[in-house]
Amino acid sequence: MIRFLLRFIGMWLLAGAFVALVLDGVRSIASSTLVMTPLGVTWLATSETSLAHTQAFIETNLSPGVWNGAMVPLLEAPLFAVLGVLGLLLILIGRPKAR
Incomplete structure (x- = not known):
């Protein structure tokens, strides 16, 4: 299943x-x-608050380096x-x- x-x-x-x-x-x-539309633009247009909450969660619980090093390039990808x-x-x- x-x-x-x-x-x-x-x-x-x-x-x-x-x-x-x-x-x-x-x-x-x-x-x-x-x-090429980036993932971040689509996510921002779809749900701005969930993107902000995700950023705050990652920066608070993991580190700001994870956001800048992993998430920012992912959000810039098509x-x-x-x-x-x-x-x-x-x-x-x-x-x-x-x-």
Whole structure:
């Protein structure tokens, strides 16, 4: 059951990555320049308070270095790449055992 759930969520994340890639492609064609929407911009537009709470939680409980060293580059990465990698990881973790 858990494996199915991991694969199911992974497929939804891959679908989201594809949608983000198509949207970036359409924006790139319309502006005649390469456009890649970062994860941080999307998260900020979706839920500004959860981003602020996450930053405060990481800086308080772990360290500000973790936020600057790990989270800032992740938030600057293209949304389609982050969703795609996370989706692939979940699918690989949830794959059936080899017989």
